[in-house]
Amino acid sequence: MPELHGTVxxxxxxxxxxxxxxxxxxxxxxxxxxQWQLAARRFRRHRIAAASLVVFILLLLFAFVLPHFWKYTYxxxxxxxxxxxxxxxxxxxxxxxxxGLAVVMRGTGQSLKVAFVIASVGTGAGAVWGVVSGYLGGFxxxxxxxxxxxxxxxxxxxxxxxxxxxxxxxxxxxGLILAGVSAPYVAxxxxxxxxxxxxxxxxxxxxxxxxxxLRIMVRHLLPNTVPVLIVNATLLVAAGILTETALSFVxxxxxxxxxxxxxxITQAQGAFDTRPWLFYFPGVxxxxxxxxVNFIGDGLRDALDPRQTRERR
Amino acid sequence: MxxxxxxxxxxxxxxxxxxxxxxxxxxxxxxxxxxxLKLRNPRPAxxxxxxxxxxxxxxxxxxxxYWHWISNVVFHGNWGPPVLGHDDIGSEVLxxxxxxxxxxxxxxxxxxxxxxxxGVVSAVKxxxxxxxxxxxxGFLFLSMPVFWFAxxxxxxxxxxxxxxxxxxxxxxxxxTIPAIQGSTFANLKDIFGHLVLPTIVLGLAGxxxxxxxxxxxMLEVLNSDYVRxxxxxxxxxxxxxxxxxxxxxLIPLTTVTALDVAALLGGAIVTETVFQWHGxxxxxxxxxxxxxxxxxxxxxxxxxxxxIMFNLIADLLYGVLDPRIRHA
Numbered sequence: 001m002p003e004l005h006g007t008v009x010x011x012x013x014x015x016x017x018x019x020x021x022x023x024x025x026x027x028x029x030x031x032x033x034x035q036w037q038l039a040a041r042r043f044r045r046h047r048i049a050a051a052s053l054v055v056f057i058l059l060l061l062f063a064f065v066l067p068h069f070w071k072y073t074y075x076x077x078x079x080x081x082x083x084x085x086x087x088x089x090x091x092x093x094x095x096x097x098x099x100g101l102a103v104v105m106r107g108t109g110q111s112l113k114v115a116f117v118i119a120s121v122g123t124g125a126g127a128v129w130g131v132v133s134g135y136l137g138g139f140x141x142x143x144x145x146x147x148x149x150x151x152x153x154x155x156x157x158x159x160x161x162x163x164x165x166x167x168x169x170x171x172x173x174x175g176l177i178l179a180g181v182s183a184p185y186v187a188x189x190x191x192x193x194x195x196x197x198x199x200x201x202x203x204x205x206x207x208x209x210x211x212x213x214l215r216i217m218v219r220h221l222l223p224n225t226v227p228v229l230i231v232n233a234t235l236l237v238a239a240g241i242l243t244e245t246a247l248s249f250v251x252x253x254x255x256x257x258x259x260x261x262x263x264x265i266t267q268a269q270g271a272f273d274t275r276p277w278l279f280y281f282p283g284v285x286x287x288x289x290x291x292x293v294n295f296i297g298d299g300l301r302d303a304l305d306p307r308q309t310r311e312r313r
Numbered sequence: 314m315x316x317x318x319x320x321x322x323x324x325x326x327x328x329x330x331x332x333x334x335x336x337x338x339x340x341x342x343x344x345x346x347x348x349x350l351k352l353r354n355p356r357p358a359x360x361x362x363x364x365x366x367x368x369x370x371x372x373x374x375x376x377x378x379y380w381h382w383i384s385n386v387v388f389h390g391n392w393g394p395p396v397l398g399h400d401d402i403g404s405e406v407l408x409x410x411x412x413x414x415x416x417x418x419x420x421x422x423x424x425x426x427x428x429x430x431x432g433v434v435s436a437v438k439x440x441x442x443x444x445x446x447x448x449x450x451g452f453l454f455l456s457m458p459v460f461w462f463a464x465x466x467x468x469x470x471x472x473x474x475x476x477x478x479x480x481x482x483x484x485x486x487x488x489t490i491p492a493i494q495g496s497t498f499a500n501l502k503d504i505f506g507h508l509v510l511p512t513i514v515l516g517l518a519g520x521x522x523x524x525x526x527x528x529x530x531m532l533e534v535l536n537s538d539y540v541r542x543x544x545x546x547x548x549x550x551x552x553x554x555x556x557x558x559x560x561x562x563l564i565p566l567t568t569v570t571a572l573d574v575a576a577l578l579g580g581a582i583v584t585e586t587v588f589q590w591h592g593x594x595x596x597x598x599x600x601x602x603x604x605x606x607x608x609x610x611x612x613x614x615x616x617x618x619x620x621i622m623f624n625l626i627a628d629l630l631y632g633v634l635d636p637r638i639r640h641a
Contacts, residue, residue, distance in 0.1 A: 142324075146324070146327075146328050146331075149328050149621065149624055150328060150331055150332050150335060152572060152575060152620060152624070153328070153329075153332040153575070153616070153617035153620045153621055154332070154335075154336060154339075154575070154613060154616070154617065154620075155575045155576070155578040155579045155582070155616055155620075156575065156576060156579050157578075157579030157580075157582055157583070158578075158579065158582070158597055158612075158613070158616070159339070161598075161601060162339050162340065162342075162343055162601060162609075163339070165343050165344065165601060166342045166343060166344075185572060188568060188572060189565065189568065189569065192564070192565055192568055192631075193565075196635070196637060199637055227529075227533070231525075231526075231529055235455075235522070235525075238455060238456055241458075242457075242458050242459065243579075245458040245460070245461070246458070246459060246460060246579070246580075246582075246583045249460045249583060249586070250582065250583065250586060250598055251598075251602070252601075262458070265458065265460075265461055269464055272464065272468055279461075279464070283458065283461040286456070286457075286458050286461065287453070287456045287457055287458075289456075290455065290456030290457075291452055291453065291456040294452045294455060294456060295452065298448075298452075301529070
């Protein structure tokens, strides 16, 4: 496989700062692009990821905009009981007359909100935790990692269930609980990456140039963990949705009268033979969310970290 | 190396102790274990409540309670009095652990084996048809709620039994009760039969995450300079792949796998609930619902010990696999 290092073809991938002098000497002109434009271009070319992004935006609209235009709401009974999907109720109704579509829209929204809390808080906290621990080493590392061990000694589902029993089943509390449970997990993985990164020459070089620890962590280590963070953040969104489902299934998740996709499946499992649509629709939406998020993460990794793309595109 | 192992084990002991303290506080916050008595109508005489409270050591301060519990477990093998009718908490937890252990162990072995193979193949043949199809399958399993899939599979098994061939799939329980009167082989076959569907559920969940992880780290390694150097030295592609690339790529996987033991126990809780196994899941959930705190404490102690053990194994493997990390 021929590699094209240091040739003209490689130039667009260079940092914007070094581009101008090299560009003026070239006989043909290529449009100058920033790194983010390049990343966006690479992302668009990852067809599944780009399509997933579109589907995901549609899901967001479905969850947060469509409820305002739909004739039924999730907490108002209709007169139709046990109706299988038809034109009036596309997702059917349940035994008490709730409209399936309205309920699924509400559930999708609540589950998405939980997942966002988990992904942002969990990944952010885990990244800082892991970089500080891995880079500083010594006592700080020992203390931080032993604390991570401590939290990780308790199975997440058990810990989350016990905490949720204390603090109640509001969506953002469930989200924060699950974020707290997953942050040490991210920290361990990030630390592993940093441990081998900090022995590399470019870290030694910047230390020799007099860079402070904070600068090395923020400018050199953190950006290099981004691919790992993205993989983890997407895994966390997917895993978050799924853990929330599991938590609801065992009875300690979002509590009624509020709902989530997990709650919906739990309520529907008893009627699998008689009202299967109540079981299938929420499940399909969970899969849709998790699947698109995973594909988006995959595309983002290819876009943000060209090192992992073997053919330069 | 030996010094490192000993030091790491010694460090683990305070972690375990701290973990028991954390779980003790956690469990104490789940609620009042005697609430079921106090809510009875008519309310039982105060002396009944006081007696129960005394039996469960609830009339002492938290530190005293904690010390009473941990010293009894460690020095006398006594796991404390249960709130409701349990026999011996210690033997009950270990019994449940054996049931869940065989589910998790079989699932992990199968899942890891498949994950490494597909992860490597799809990294080497990135953007090929194989890569796209295995990645899509992996993504699909990764995106499926464990218990949704479990219920589907269970219903599928029931449908198969009803319509095609009865007695094919066991959909309820971890073994036939009462135990089959017959040879050891018949019993093993029975246990194995009950394992099939739950193993598929739990294994696929692990497989999906790990194959994705293997692929990601394998891709990173394959694009690194030293692999290019190894290739340009003229080494056989097979040697480069297995001795140079895979070895490095497995480092993050070992950590993730060891850490996922706790997550798999969580997955087992759900899987067991669907298939109505009497394992760790059932034990913990029942204890949490009835606020049977000594059962919860025992459960958490056992799982914490297990997880710490696996963390230690991960750390040791780290050193074996990556010479750059020295255990001085």
